[in-house]
Amino acid sequence: MAADHRQHTVFKMKKEPRQARSRASVEAMLQACARILERRGYAGLSTNAVAEVAGVSIGSVYEYFPGKEAIVARLAESLLAETTDLLQGRLAMTDQRSELNVAMRHFLGALHALMHQHRRLLRVLVFQVPYLHQLPATRKLQQELQTVLQEGLKRTHEQYRVSVSPTTLYLMSTSAAGTLMHMVLMAPPSMGAEPVLDALSQRLTQWLVSMPAS
Amino acid sequence: MAADHRQHTVFKMKKEPRQARSRASVEAMLQACARILERRGYAGLSTNAVAEVAGVSIGSVYEYFPGKEAIVARLAESLLAETTDLLQGRLAMTDQRSELNVAMRHFLGALHALMHQHRRLLRVLVFQVPYLHQLPATRKLQQELQTVLQEGLKRTHEQYRVSVSPTTLYLMSTSAAGTLMHMVLMAPPSMGAEPVLDALSQRLTQWLVSMPAS
DNA sequence: AGTTTTTCCGAGTATATGCTCAGGTTAAGA
DNA sequence: TCTTAACCTGAGCATATACTCGGAAAAACT
Numbered sequence: 001m002a003a004d005h006r007q008h009t010v011f012k013m014k015k016e017p018r019q020a021r022s023r024a025s026v027e028a029m030l031q032a033c034a035r036i037l038e039r040r041g042y043a044g045l046s047t048n049a050v051a052e053v054a055g056v057s058i059g060s061v062y063e064y065f066p067g068k069e070a071i072v073a074r075l076a077e078s079l080l081a082e083t084t085d086l087l088q089g090r091l092a093m094t095d096q097r098s099e100l101n102v103a104m105r106h107f108l109g110a111l112h113a114l115m116h117q118h119r120r121l122l123r124v125l126v127f128q129v130p131y132l133h134q135l136p137a138t139r140k141l142q143q144e145l146q147t148v149l150q151e152g153l154k155r156t157h158e159q160y161r162v163s164v165s166p167t168t169l170y171l172m173s174t175s176a177a178g179t180l181m182h183m184v185l186m187a188p189p190s191m192g193a194e195p196v197l198d199a200l201s202q203r204l205t206q207w208l209v210s211m212p213a214s
Numbered sequence: 215m216a217a218d219h220r221q222h223t224v225f226k227m228k229k230e231p232r233q234a235r236s237r238a239s240v241e242a243m244l245q246a247c248a249r250i251l252e253r254r255g256y257a258g259l260s261t262n263a264v265a266e267v268a269g270v271s272i273g274s275v276y277e278y279f280p281g282k283e284a285i286v287a288r289l290a291e292s293l294l295a296e297t298t299d300l301l302q303g304r305l306a307m308t309d310q311r312s313e314l315n316v317a318m319r320h321f322l323g324a325l326h327a328l329m330h331q332h333r334r335l336l337r338v339l340v341f342q343v344p345y346l347h348q349l350p351a352t353r354k355l356q357q358e359l360q361t362v363l364q365e366g367l368k369r370t371h372e373q374y375r376v377s378v379s380p381t382t383l384y385l386m387s388t389s390a391a392g393t394l395m396h397m398v399l400m401a402p403p404s405m406g407a408e409p410v411l412d413a414l415s416q417r418l419t420q421w422l423v424s425m426p427a428s
Numbered sequence: 429a430g431t432t433t434t435t436c437c438g439a440g441t442a443t444a445t446g447c448t449c450a451g452g453t454t455a456a457g458a
Numbered sequence: 459t460c461t462t463a464a465c466c467t468g469a470g471c472a473t474a475t476a477c478t479c480g481g482a483a484a485a486a487c488t
Binding site: 129 | 344356380385388417420
């Protein structure tokens with residue numbers, strides 16, 4: 001039976017580990033899951049393999065996770081949460097003294113660095129995990145991207161205070177995300193990241209500047 | 215045994231059908247494959263299911279395909295080829311009398327329409343098929359996008375003859391592709407396609423116009 | 429110490445899926 | 459018509475994977 005008809009409870013943990021010992025076990029399972037995903041892909045991931053690589057028994061896996069979907073979901077959630085945190089942290093650093101184009105470049109640079117760091121895992125999550133984009137954390141991250149863009153504008157120098165329509169906001173965030181994704185996951189080695197990030201941030205900034213002020 | 219260690223011959227057909235009867239069988243298998251992918255996802259796809267839905271025996275499937283990867287690959291190749299043809303066809307229609315922004319809008323509109331038409335299948339192919347982006351047709355399509363952009367520029371009115379760096383070309387194509395992908399596969403219903411396409415083509419055009427002429 | 433809760437174990441069962449093969453049927457060629 | 463090649467069949471074998479369950483060991487609690 002395919003995994004598609006199951007309830008969405010398969011994405012949640014069965015029970016939270018209470019003692020230090022079990023917390024270490026769960027951590028080992030998650031690390032094992034990441035290792036297997038990077039090396040063998042989602043199709044090569046099985047609960048038995050997770051148990052073996054993590055050095056625990058198969059029974060222990062099912063003690064905490066209802067199935068492999070839940071392990072992957074947990075792993076993805078933590079990565080997505082890390083990214084969301086990064087965005088919020090960067091936003092907190094941005095104030096009225098910041099130059100819009102500089103702030104934009106820093107945002108994109110930090111985001112790119114984080115994605116690049118986890119690129120092997122990210123590739124599998126994005127391209128092979130069927131339920132990734134219906135995870136709450138995914139939607140939260142996408143929303144966060146737009147929020148950060150909007151808030152960042154408000155906080156930078158007054159001369160850039162412009163009114164941004166939802167369409168524009170959407171276009172900017174999807175353009176940026178699409179380019180970052182392509183660079184990290186699909187770009188040929190010949191394409192250096194720095195020039196593209198420079199050009200991208202410059203473009204986004206000029207785009208905003210050219211809009212009617214509010 | 216995971217499917218990851220196999221040779222890349224799994225992506226090719228075993229033998230070409232010669233008679234009309236067998237060509238119909240293969241066609242039925244491909245249609246069945248598409249149906250199953252749309253309804254059950256890649257994880258729900260099996261050679262047995264393809265045989266059943268197509269109304270042929272499992273033996274016949276293995277007569278023409280070495281495994282399910284080859285069926286999916288064939289299906290994807292035809293969809294990608296259709297897209298590449300569309301781009302080339304549009305390019306042939308573009309001449310020096312065309313306005314750049316109008317031509318750009320038509321390109322994006324046609325591309326979006328095609329993607330939207332196949333969005334259910336496309337979603338599964340993009341997000342669940344591990345080997346999609348290593349298919350020759352995928353690379354060809356990506357290359358075609360950049361070529362069309364570059365050629366389209368050369369063919370439109372002289373005033374737009376500008377020199378476009380590889381970085382810019384890359385940035386424009388990934389931005390456009392990223393936005394189209396997000397719109398077709400992930401956008402909330404509230405986001406209408408037309409305004410976004412209008413804004414996108416306008417943006418790309420203005421971007422080019424603002425560059426130094428060659 | 430005694431009791432309860434948490435954690436862990438792993439052989440074993442059920443099931444799904446990939447794929448073969450020996451042989452039958454239909455169409456094309458001579 | 460006879461021969462050959464193409465095409466089709468589906469029961470069945472091999473394997474892999476999800477998941478259970480009875481019970482043991484360790485930790486926490488009283």
